Amino acid sequence: MTAPATPLEQRLAAHLQQLYPERDAAGLARECLQRLGLAADTPSPAPHRNLWDQSDIMVITYGDSLRSDSEPPLRTLSGFLEARLQDCISSVHILPFFPYSSDDGFSVMDYTTVNPSLGDWDDITAISRQFKVMGDLVINHCSSRSLWFENYRAGLEPGAGYFVEVPSEADLGAVVRPRTSPLLREVKTPGGERHVWCTFSHDQVDLDFRNPRVLLEFLGIIRLYLDRGIRWFRLDAVAFLWKIPGTPCINLPETHEVIRLLRLLIEHHSPDAVIVTETNIPNRENLTYFGNANEAHLIYNFSLPPLLINALVSGSCKHLKSWLMTMPPAQYGTAYLNFIASHDGVGLRPAEGLLSDWELQTLISTMQRFGGRVSSRTTAGGESCPYEINISLWDALRGTNARGPDQWQFARFLCAAAIMAALEGVPAYYIHSLVATGNDQARVDNTGSFRSINRHIWRSEDLEAALDSDSHHHRVFEAMRRLLRLRRRQPAFHPNATQYTLHTGEALFSFWRQSIDRRQSIFAIHNVSDQPQSVSLSELNLILTDQWLDLTSGETFENHLAQITLMPYQFLWLTNQSP
Template sequence: MNNVSLKEQITHYLRLVYDSDMLQKQHYQTHQEFADDLITAMGLTPTKQENSPPPHKNHWDETRSVLITYADSLLEEDVKPLHTLHDFIDRYCQDNISDIHILPFYPYSSDDGFSVINYMSVNESHGEWSDIHALAQLKNLMFDLVINHCSSRSQWFQEFINAQGQGQHMFYTASPEGDYSAVTRPRTSPLLRSTSTVEGEKHVWCTFSHDQVDFDFSHPMVLLEFAKIIAFYLNNGAKLFRLDAVAFLWKELGTSCINHPNTHTIIKIYRLLIEHACHDAVVITETNIPNHENLQYFGNANEAHAIYNFALPPLLLHTLMSGDSSAITRWQMAMPPAQNGTTYFNFIASHDGIGLRPVENLLSSAQKDALITSCQSQDARINWRTLPDGSQSAYEINIALFSACGTTHAGTDDWQIARFICAHTIMFGLEGIPGLYIHSLIGTPNDLARAENSGQNRCINRHQWDFSKLTTELSNPSSPHHLVYTQIDKLLRLRSKQRAFHPNATQFTLQLGKHIFGFWRQSIDRQQSIFCISNITNQKQSVNVQDINLVNTQKWYDLLSAETLDEDKVNIQLMPYQTVWITNT
């Protein structure tokens, strides 16, 4: 479609989503009129409309890595948290991190930011837009586009209640008498919320909580308003967009209301608009769903530039707790390589829990139960969801990754930090861009008090550090936070210099027995190879060099230890949870 104008492409997609009756809701006579308004809302001049971005272009390389943090993860007395975050990044993230994902920093009413009151304001307790602009001078910034729902305290929802203004048409309503048995639920709360309005009682759709009211994207206004928000974010420093909970965006009764074809089409529309406005901007879909469904959000390299690799956290934790790499090896062998212009967004910890839906059909019920039990031994909480038959199923495990790494299925041992670093060393080597939660960078354990005081299970992994205490810990050589930070810092710096760790470099899974997890990466120019081999047990393991198939005509050495492999070496000895990155250059 390279010779087709932006307007023609947008019009084509609009026809797939909106029929004439839908257009009339916004008084559009034609799809072309609506396309014009979307293009205008994005501030796309005729020159930008004609300047199509090259297809299958990788906007990343091995130097890209993303730090995930709340605006107020670090606190100082009488200092706005965004100022403190700037200080932390300037001190500790200059040469190891390229991008910062600031979780929703807008005014909100619940869910630690994901119940947005005003999309175009900075929460005044965090700082102001100038603070965001200052951070954008240090790093690329990722903003959350909380696209499925907003706060019930937002102006839009008040307009819905009062049947006035644009908000009156923006929310999805349904009859309480309807059959919703097919709807996929991520929570146990009732789907519909009764709301009194000037027009009488209405029942609004709430996928996540009754304070988070779902938008009605069948009304063109909603699509248009979010185009305006996207343009505003681009103008205020956003280079990456995380489409939060986007899988639930389109509702159609009689369907599961997840992964709807219209949802995929709307992502294509926004991607076209975004990349015409900023060629190297990146769209990332956050879809906590089974692995095979998640892969669909690549489209044909015309939807997400990157997808969250949601199966990785539970699979990797299962691997390290069980000492068995069979499941993660099978999964990785079946994962398709991302074509140019797309990549995986790898993470093993985040502000949310460790999702269990992505490993449906990847782990058995017994394996998931063992994972849950081991995490509960480390004080984990469990969030549940309601199934179509009314029963409940574990949706996610809420625990800090550092605490989770304190045990195996056999019980606790002395290898917590080694296991934690092993998990990250594996993740940093995999195909894709690594995303690192701030509490993983500094080894933060469970915050049981915050989870208890807030009544929210997810707060167990949302600790707020006193910045002066953190800097003291990071400067103390015997502190676990110092040990974690220095090792992860070293790994990230090393990774950023290896062409074989380009997010789209070749990856091939190795078969080295269940106690070892290994894969081979080769740079796009085929000049560098790295064999990433990890002992995923708390016992010493041996790897036969012949099983790795090193080319005899080249010199090989381990990037992590700087040790050269002797030509006559037969076996590589690995300490518990040790990883080697064996390279030829």
């Protein structure tokens, strides 16, 4: 006699029934639990738990962003993080560290092995003992040189039914594409010629989650990552996961169902685990990946990079402020992941509807003037249009639209970092932003990929020398470390603390944060222009009985009616309580 299904089995079966209505959902639920090593009676974690606080700051890096001749890159990275950033960050996102065939790691050949050129699993586990580690679950596609795809071409398992096949004559006109390459690739199989789906490139073949065997494979991979100390999971390109010809094949209901299913299983296995969805799409669509606090714990704030950079090079925060006012506060148990720069470029789709075509073109032209490149995508109508700007953040903030490069690069750069640190959400800083790495044009010439411009590889000895010398790298890095240490001590900067946008004109980007216990308030005021700007403290409605302190300078303000002038790109964090 079959035992009654537990609450976990029932919930899991409900998700599976939506995805695979022709399958035995109860039996498949038991297989899922077995793959993840979960008991059917595992208790559910409490809902709406904040698994983060104001001390949580992430660094984004490749496993070999730093290289040394004397040790594997992951060990070099570990040493750098411990020696230089131990008191500044809590988490590290190590970009794909697996054997790969292209796209700097995002064309995975083997999900179960660390790339030997980087190190091994012991190196990953060692880093996880010091920091929270976020790993990439490259879930939409795998390498054409993977065992799965080789088996597919030979008609063998595992792999024979793992990839999306469509007839060459299928109606794919509505499919949303992030690239300009042909969507389908011809492949010879024992059953004849087939056309497989390739959203990103012909070396990155899309996996078919309509086959539950693919889901089970990834549950086994997730279990391995959990066993090795990874607790944060970045679901790469997950918006494209489910394909139905005749639809846009992005943000489909089945994709959200898969995320809910993964969330259910992962948080039952490890209640401290976190799911982050990487969905480089317009803002309104991006917000749907929170679900009802039952999908992603964190979503990337993809609109922030283009809007913040635009504000700082145009001298106007009009669009940045308008966007911030429309952003709903994240429910407890969810949060925004804020970033300005990453291994990819500055996405332009998240700015759609927020910046006009003229403003986008002005931004693009300015970034090209500062050495940037522009990658394109193909629209549903078959036209090519800008998709992302490829540039290092240090060079992106070299000057302004109107005047070009100027003397305010350092101040502008630090202002950008401060805005991100103060906003609602968890801030994530790219390692090349922390050390102010410039455009790597030589790497672009070598690889032929525009994204290589912001994927410089430092010899660790050279970086250490630069950070210990009188260089802009040293100046930026020390300023960033001070800023991050300061941010980590402020309860009002908890990722879920209250936030209100203030109206202080187009040149001053200002907002108010209040700690969850309501004891600390911070008025964050940032001059985003290259001209001095004044603000009256009376405009901020400071509580007259409190003494107010600028955390960034230590200056106190007893005259609550005082007029304050901020120099170009200067910022103030005014608080009534300094921990």
